[in-house]
Amino acid sequence: EVQLVQSGAEVKKPGESLKISCKGSGYSFTSYWIGWVRQMPGKGLEWMGIIYPGDSDTRYSPSFQGQVTISADKSISTAYLQWSSLKASDTAMYYCARTYCSSTSCRYGMDVWGQGTTVTVSS
Amino acid sequence: DIQMTQSPSSVSASVGDRVTITCRASQGISSWLAWYQQKPGKAPKLLIYAASSLQSGVPSRFSGSGSGTDFTLTISSLQPEDFATYYCQQANSFPPTFGQGTKLEIK
Numbered sequence: 199e200v201q202l203v204q205s206g207a208e209v210k211k212p213g214e215s216l217k218i219s220c221k222g223s224g225y226s227f228t229s230y231w232i233g234w235v236r237q238m239p240g241k242g243l244e245w246m247g248i249i250y251p252g253d254s255d256t257r258y259s260p261s262f263q264g265q266v267t268i269s270a271d272k273s274i275s276t277a278y279l280q281w282s283s284l285k286a287s288d289t290a291m292y293y294c295a296r297t298y299c300s301s302t303s304c305r306y307g308m309d310v311w312g313q314g315t316t317v318t319v320s321s
Numbered sequence: 322d323i324q325m326t327q328s329p330s331s332v333s334a335s336v337g338d339r340v341t342i343t344c345r346a347s348q349g350i351s352s353w354l355a356w357y358q359q360k361p362g363k364a365p366k367l368l369i370y371a372a373s374s375l376q377s378g379v380p381s382r383f384s385g386s387g388s389g390t391d392f393t394l395t396i397s398s399l400q401p402e403d404f405a406t407y408y409c410q411q412a413n414s415f416p417p418t419f420g421q422g423t424k425l426e427i428k
Contacts, residue, residue, distance in 0.1 A: 235365075243357075243365065243408055243419040259416035260322070293364055305412045307355030309376065311364035 200224040202312035217280035220294030227275035228252035327420035344409035353413035
């Protein structure tokens with residue numbers, strides 16, 4: 199079964215760092231891109247960025263560039279999303295999802311999703 | 322960034338009804354559009370890609386159409402499990418932006 203399994207819920211204080219994970223299984227992890235999507239409480243979906251685990255090629259939405267870092271360890275089929283200094287406005291559900299991209303676009307949608315990781319940032 | 326605008330923002334319908342949701346792109350995106358369904362507390366699910374291609378395992382009552390800037394998602398005969406929020410996403414260029422969502426509620 200193709201699946202993405204994300205790390206568990208996190209509760210952090212403003213200014214703390216955090217790294218959440220997304221582990222793929224059931225498919226060739228290095229043949230697809232992994233994207234990250236934010237959903238703030240009661241709001242819609244926001245595309246954050248993607249990584250190709252095969253060579254760690256990474257693209258960010260301008261809205262998230264410099265705010266987060268996306269990385270991957272292909273040896274353990276895991277992608278990561280990290281913050282160096284959290285803000286209260288980072289409180290959200292974060293999803294990882296599999297996608298297939300070229301150098302300019304990801305034309306076939308995000309077909310396999312993780313279950314989501316809730317991040318709560320509060321003093 | 323390409324802006325995606327869905328209408329309506331919410332719609333009430335009954336089981337068995339035919340429902341259409343519209344998505345408009347701020348510039349042409351050819352046929353590179355995806356539709357997702359999201360139920361409360363769950364991850365989104367891909368329904369349609371490339372505007373009209375049905376994702377494997379998705380019931381045939383779901384269909385998509387359109388090209389350029391105007392797209393539609395149609396559910397031919399609503400089932401109880403279809404009440405959810407639906408999102409479009411342009412897939413033509415980075416970043417692949419989402420519409421704001423359409424909540425489909427039971428009448």
